[in-house]
């Protein structure tokens with residue numbers, strides 16, 4: 001293949017790409033103009049103007065966000081079809097564009113007209129003669145990769161004088177061999193046929209995408225989210241698409257994919273962020289996580305939500321006219337039952353004082369009292385500070401986070417956990433909470449809870465009901481109670497229309513989930529679903545009652561020890577929705593050498609693993625080194641330095657959880673020493689620093705879920721395996737994270 005030919009083809013495509021960008025810029029200018037006009041309408045002052053303004057500005061903002069996001073690699077595909085189908089080449093890109101005459105310039109990759117780009121093969125070319133992938137840097141085409149799918153048609157065309165040269169080495173291999181950085185990239189140019197089927201599956205019921213490590217489950221699921229938004233924008237944009245992944249690190253890893261596909265209207269949440277206003281990234285130790293995740297906690301929390309407020313007064317006594325009135329534990333239990341029977345505990349706040357008054361009025365026997373009548377009785381008691389205090393303290397509006405805190409009392413925990421948790425399980429829970437300060441509504445927003453606590457919190461939110469917003473201008477006698485309550489309720493943040501607008505940064509958009517009445521989404525997508533605990537399935541299930549779902553996972557990578565319990569919770573969450581299953585069978589991440597090593601491990605330790613075929617060979621197998629404890633740091637440093645030298649992308653050091661801070665400290669000291677060397681090349685690349693945008697990071701086995709690195713150094717693999725009951729699955733995950741080089745230090 002002559003260089004001249006490649007240059008000529010690239011130059012030709014560059015001319016087309018230039019035209020498309022010109023059009024994109026014009027579309028951007030038009031969207032800006034629309035936004036300006038919208039604002040002007042708003043200034044006209046009448047109400048219709050404001051509504052129009054909102055609609056116009058909203059449309060314009062969406063368009064601008066889409067156009068901005070799609071700039072990089074805008075045009076990536078070209079189809080030359082059999083002239084009988086279409087004599088003009090068809091260009092495929094991140095979004096659709098038309099020229100001034102409404103002729104198609106660029107076909108959106110999700111449009112039906114683009115489907116053959118992914119589905120055509122040499123065996124079934126479906127009218128495609130040549131498929132070309134354009135590789136670009138910014139607006140510049142740097143290469144093209146062709147595949148001839150229909151040689152007969154090509155020969156016919158050539159006889160007619162239409163030349164279709166074939167250049168390049170194959171787009172997929174070029175894409176797979178690239179160095180990895182800290183974020184995932186879209187695969188829009190090289191989606192494979194079996195992946196395309198899962199991406200374009202109809203949006204009814206539940207789509208499951210299974211497959212072994214590196215088969216593209218995550219990236220396919222994200223493209224599917226973009227596809228759904230394209231195919232039924234109104235439904236999914238209004239109802240919201242919720243994407244859930246295992247950790248904050250993972251969410252940051254995938255967060256660029258959807259915006260780069262032109263989609264910004266998706267809520268990306270880690271399992272610690274599913275509840276609006278709560279952020280958690282700390283994981284409990286595996287043994288604690290196993291208890292907190294168990295389905296038994298649902299019953300425990302149901303009981304907890306019915307418990308009296310700890311420390312609240314247990315009797316109320318007063319004297320009215322000629323009667324002594326008293327509510328003791330027995331009467332109060334009766335009132336409590338009656339209120340609990342009427343619905344959510346927090347919804348009863350308004351009914352508490354009337355119910356207590358009913359019970360007290362029944363004790364008024366004296367003639368003088370009876371004659372004064374009920375209305376006067378109510379007025380008198382409601383103006384009695386002691387009564388108001390009692391009512392408010394006995395039945396205050398409850399925040400789930402505060403109620404979760406009640407479990408810190410071992411006696412209370414034992415009471416609500418009777419018959420559900422063993423003593424040692426209760427001790428594990430108590431210790432896990434004792435180790436951290438009491439969480440409040442404010443601190444829960446800043447990481448005070450563990451990821452596992454969040455599912456418990458959500459369960460309680462639903463058991464208690466929303467914390468009521470008090471109306472400040474109430475006229476009725478209950479006003480006294482309202483006022484007393486005001487100091488005790490901090491109103492939950494309400495989501496406004498502004499929150500639904502596209503953030504200018506093009507980052508994720510959040511659908512409102514501040515209220516249990518408004519938690520639902522139109523589509524729920526779960527990645528690494530094999531790790532959801534029963535309690536997490538319940539939490540996620542509540543957000544997808546009326547949604548369609550995409551569920552992605554690989555059971556062999558699961559770190560949940562009781563799969564049957566999780567399966568049951570998953571079935572309940574999906575409520576008999578029809579399931580369409582897809583399976584991916586090619587590993588695109590690992591070199592064949594690395595995956596062979598990981599697969600052999602899986603078989604050796606008896607994991608029932610789904611083993612895909614790895615397609616890319618590097619000729620370099622994994623390296624096993626052995627180090628005694630006293631030389632561990634030195635050996636690890638040498639191996640990390642060697643990897644950092646050999647790959648140009650990211651390097652992960654994976655360590656047992658118990659060694660994490662130790663290894664982080666090593667890394668900091670390596671960095672200092674590298675700086676000491678002042679410009680002279682130190683043994684460790686000076687980019688080996690512990691913070692920020694570094695090439696080298698330290699992770700525990702569980703942290704690596706879903707991620708990938710060019711090089712991985714596993715420190716003490718045996719300890720990772722021994723760390724939990726599912727340690728073998730975790731180590732299998734770790735061994736399947738590297739694209740190029742893998743070293744184990746045993």
Ligand SMILES: Nc1ncnc2c1ncn2[C@@H]1O[C@H](COP(=O)(O)OP(=O)(O)OP(=O)(O)O)[C@@H](O)[C@H]1O
Pocket residue numbers: 172175176185187190191192195211212213214215216217218219220554588589705706707708736
């Ligand atoms: N069609 C494709 N073209 C190019 N790259 C691809 C393709 N499919 C997958 N990849 C790449 O393969 C790697 C693995 O993909 P992904 O992380 O989605 O796999 P996964 O099945 O979710 O893996 P795991 O279960 O191990 O976490 C990513 O770098 C992804 O970009």
